[in-house]
Amino acid sequence: MTEPFGARLRRATDERGPLCVGIDPHASLLAEWGLDDTVEGLERFSRTVVEAVADRVAVLKPQSAFFERFGSRGIAVLERSVEAARAAGALVVMDAKRGDIGSTMAAYAESFLHKDAPLFSDALTVSPYLGYGSLKPAVDTARENGAGLFVLALTSNPEGSEVQHALRADGRSIGATMLAHLAAENAGEEPLGSFGAVVGATLGDLSSYDLAINGPLLAPGIGAQGATPADLPRVFGAAVRNVLPNVSRGVLRHGPEVGALRASAERFAEEIRAAVAPA
Numbered sequence: 469m470t471e472p473f474g475a476r477l478r479r480a481t482d483e484r485g486p487l488c489v490g491i492d493p494h495a496s497l498l499a500e501w502g503l504d505d506t507v508e509g510l511e512r513f514s515r516t517v518v519e520a521v522a523d524r525v526a527v528l529k530p531q532s533a534f535f536e537r538f539g540s541r542g543i544a545v546l547e548r549s550v551e552a553a554r555a556a557g558a559l560v561v562m563d564a565k566r567g568d569i570g571s572t573m574a575a576y577a578e579s580f581l582h583k584d585a586p587l588f589s590d591a592l593t594v595s596p597y598l599g600y601g602s603l604k605p606a607v608d609t610a611r612e613n614g615a616g617l618f619v620l621a622l623t624s625n626p627e628g629s630e631v632q633h634a635l636r637a638d639g640r641s642i643g644a645t646m647l648a649h650l651a652a653e654n655a656g657e658e659p660l661g662s663f664g665a666v667v668g669a670t671l672g673d674l675s676s677y678d679l680a681i682n683g684p685l686l687a688p689g690i691g692a693q694g695a696t697p698a699d700l701p702r703v704f705g706a707a708v709r710n711v712l713p714n715v716s717r718g719v720l721r722h723g724p725e726v727g728a729l730r731a732s733a734e735r736f737a738e739e740i741r742a743a744v745a746p747a
């Protein structure tokens with residue numbers, strides 16, 4: 469049986485440090501890199517990021533939207549990027565934020581989490597806002613294939629709070645409910661469960677939330693959205709051990725030089741290591 473995602477992630481972050489670099493080929497970044505806003509520009513951008521960091525950071529997170537923009541040829545670039553990143557030793561979190569009713573969710577799960585799928589990724593971002601239970605086919609497919617999920621719990625964007633901070637009849641917030649579902653999913657798993665939460669690094673003190681889900685906490689928001697590695701202990705408290713910070717534009721803006729991209733990722737990795745080191 470394939471080793472579960474949580475165990476593979478723990479090993480990768482122990483070896484390479486806890487950093488996820490996003491592959492987000494914004495049109496504006498393509499222009500800054502001197503590339504055309506075409507599928508050729510997309511491929512060049514993505515290849516360069518993989519070449520720069522896939523052999524040294526723990527995780528790469530391609531943002532599917534920027535590839536889908538180019539139709540089937542963009543998806544082909546995404547497939548090649550995933551394959552190249554994994555071949556260089558990085559884990560790949562596909563950021564496609566899928567979410568649908570159970571039977572359709574099963575098809576999304578087949579697309580990204582089945583080991584024979586062309587877009588197989590080590591983990592997938594998913595939206596639980598059709599009800600956590602609607603994600604069950606993705607949970608099952610992930611378990612069967614040694615893959616994982618990152619469930620949107622407390623997102624980094626300011627609009628997220630109208631849904632995620634809303635209170636249920638029993639007084640618990642929706643975001644806290646998602647965290648509780650994940651804690652149940654990961655119960656007893658060692659060294660780390662495979663079912664993570666997305667929790668923004670931009671959110672300030674989260675001590676009112678129980679972040680001890682025994683799974684990874686993907687933390688976007690560092691760099692372009694204003695959070696810094698130094699914020700991590702204050703935001704995540706004791707759960708900082710399981711945080712996987714994501715930086716996309718904060719690194720990508722240093723391209724197109726491979727050396728400059730690499731140096732930026734290494735600076736973030738070092739700052740994160742220093743911030744999350746036990747006192």
Ligand SMILES: O=C(O)c1cc(=O)[nH]c(=O)n1[C@@H]1O[C@H](COP(=O)(O)O)[C@@H](O)[C@H]1O
Binds near residue numbers: 563691
């Ligand atoms: O799931 C995500 O990765 C995600 C969740 C969230 O709450 N906020 C968030 O910014 N993201 C993604 O993380 C990346 C952040 O990019 P930068 O702001 O450029 O570092 C983008 O790909 C977002 O889609």
